[in-house]
Amino acid sequence: xxxxxxxxxxxxxxxxxxxxxxxxxxxxxxxxxxxxxxxxxxxxxxxxxxxxxxxxxxxxxxxxxxxxxxxxxxxxxxxxxxxxxxxxxxxxxxxxxxxxxxxxxxxxxxxxxxxxxxxxxxxxxxxxxxxxxxxxxxxxxxxxxxxxxxxxxxxxxxxxxxxxxxxxxxxxxxxxxxxxxxxxxxxxxxxxxxxxxxxxxxxxxxxxxxxxxxxxxxxxxxxxxxxxxxxxxxxxxxxxxxxxxxxxxxxxxxxxxxxxxxxxxxxxxxxxxxxxxxxxxxxxxxxxxxxxxxxxxxxxxxxxxxxxxxxxxxxxxxxxxxxxxxxxxxxxxxxxxxxxxxxxxxxxxxx
Numbered sequence: 556x557x558x559x560x561x562x563x564x565x566x567x568x569x570x571x572x573x574x575x576x577x578x579x580x581x582x583x584x585x586x587x588x589x590x591x592x593x594x595x596x597x598x599x600x601x602x603x604x605x606x607x608x609x610x611x612x613x614x615x616x617x618x619x620x621x622x623x624x625x626x627x628x629x630x631x632x633x634x635x636x637x638x639x640x641x642x643x644x645x646x647x648x649x650x651x652x653x654x655x656x657x658x659x660x661x662x663x664x665x666x667x668x669x670x671x672x673x674x675x676x677x678x679x680x681x682x683x684x685x686x687x688x689x690x691x692x693x694x695x696x697x698x699x700x701x702x703x704x705x706x707x708x709x710x711x712x713x714x715x716x717x718x719x720x721x722x723x724x725x726x727x728x729x730x731x732x733x734x735x736x737x738x739x740x741x742x743x744x745x746x747x748x749x750x751x752x753x754x755x756x757x758x759x760x761x762x763x764x765x766x767x768x769x770x771x772x773x774x775x776x777x778x779x780x781x782x783x784x785x786x787x788x789x790x791x792x793x794x795x796x797x798x799x800x801x802x803x804x805x806x807x808x809x810x811x812x813x814x815x816x817x818x819x820x821x822x823x824x825x826x827x828x829x830x831x832x833x834x835x836x837x838x839x840x841x842x843x844x845x846x847x848x849x850x851x852x853x854x855x856x857x858x859x860x861x862x863x864x865x866x867x868x869x870x871x872x873x874x875x876x877x878x879x880x881x882x883x884x885x886x887x888x889x890x891x892x893x894x895x896x897x898x899x900x901x902x903x904x905x906x
Contacts, residue, residue: 559717559727566715571735577715577764579753581789583818612853612904615669615844617877623679628883630804632875634670635845636693636785638806639678642775642883645742648678649685649771649782649806650693653701657692657846659758664692667853670845672878675701683741684710687784688768689719689756692846699723711739711747715756715766735769744776750795754786754819772799778884781833783807785842787818788825792832803884804873804892805835810843810856820849823859830870837892838864839873844901854904861899876900 566572615634622631622639631639633651640647653675657664675698684707686694694716703724710720710730717730731739733749741747752770757763772795773780779802781795786808796802809826820842821829830838843856857874864872874897875881882891 559721559730559732562715562717562732565732565734569714569734571714571767575765577756577767579755579789580751580791581753583753583755583787610853611665611667611847613668615667615877615904616900617669617672618879619672619677620878620880622673622677622880625880628885629880630839630883631880632839632841632877633673634666634877635843636687636806636808636841638782638841640773640780641679642773642780643742643745643885645682645745646679647683647685647773648681648702650687650784651684651698651702652692652695654695654697657695657848659691664846664848666845667847670877681705682708684725685747685771685782686710686712686716686720687752687771687782688713688754689716689758689766690785691758692848693785694719694758696723699725709739709741711749711771713749713767713769733769734767741773746774748772748774751791752784752786753789753791754784770795772802774799778803781805781807781835783829783841785820788821788829792829796833796835799834801834801836803835804837804839805830805833806839806841807835808842809840809860810851811846811848812851812856813849823856824863826860827863827870835870837871837873839875844877844904852904854901857899857901861901873897874900 571577629641633639636650637652638649699720700723707729710725712732714732714734717732720730721727735749735751738746738748750770750772752768754768755764756766756768770784771782779799781802807826807829808821809823812820812822840860
């Protein structure tokens with residue numbers, strides 16, 4: 556059973572945990588880079604630039620599409636790592652964040668202007684909610700409480716995270732916690748796999764790594780769609796690629812990286828390599844263009860990734876603006892992901 560009543564027993568017996576603490580299969584050094592960065596004389600300046608007076612772009616291009624009556628399969632990037640996916644009459648909402656900041660404090664991680672065109676009322680009825688880990692920029696108390704008013708069929712989360720959703724109003728019977736390498740049947744010919752990632756968890760200093768983080772793969776009888784969640788580059792991408800042979804569309808993090816935490820988030824060249832390791836056909840970069848969580852310029856993640864991929868023949872870069880509807884392969888639209896062309900909109904952000 557994968558219900559919440561068995562969570563503690565499952566954590567105790569899980570190979571993903573040791574003494575109640577989640578473990579990366581490919582360990583992250585104990586944040587020695589972060590610790591050293593915070594000992595630098597410039598730490599006050601760094602914190603000031605990140606949280607007090609960050610260098611925000613003037614405006615992020617976005618469009619407020621109507622999301623409720625679109626025919627066929629599609630996805631919409633909602634900014635940062637939030638995505639809406641419509642597959643076979645099911646609506647999947649991944650890491651939604653419908654609030655003004657991605658932190659517990661109103662003045663930290665304020666979204667860029669233009670990056671939040673949607674409110675919760677703009678969403679179609681969500682059938683499946685997926686959360687990759689419990690960091691504030693992926694798991695929002697405000698958003699979950701609002702979504703709990705809907706009739707969400709299933710909320711699928713990594714092991715240990717169900718307690719948050721339950722306390723914020725999602726019925727326990729609708730919450731499914733998965734360990735790495737577990738899967739569930741969503742509907743006929745639709746299966747969701749919970750897979751490893753190289754990251755960490757925690758919402759307070761006292762709960763570091765007490766819940767699991769994960770990537771997910773949605774497989775239908777025709778297609779495979781991968782969501783990386785957050786995490787550093789590692790051998791797990793190659794393993795997942797070998798297991799699933801090919802992936803049609805990969806949503807992979809590309810942003811908020813730093814040389815001071817090189818194993819927690821990927822640099823653009825690592826995002827590119829991860830997509831290659833996964834044998835992905837289309838790459839949709841996420842975790843960028845909404846918040847300033849690192850000191851790189853706002854246009855750098857996409858600019859650097861574009862340089863690596865724009866001549867690549869076997870892998871196509873997908874770069875819609877926030878809110879743009881991207882019809883998928885089985886869409887009834889005349890244009891779909893195979894034929895769409897995307898502007899280099901990030902160039903206007905400056906850098």
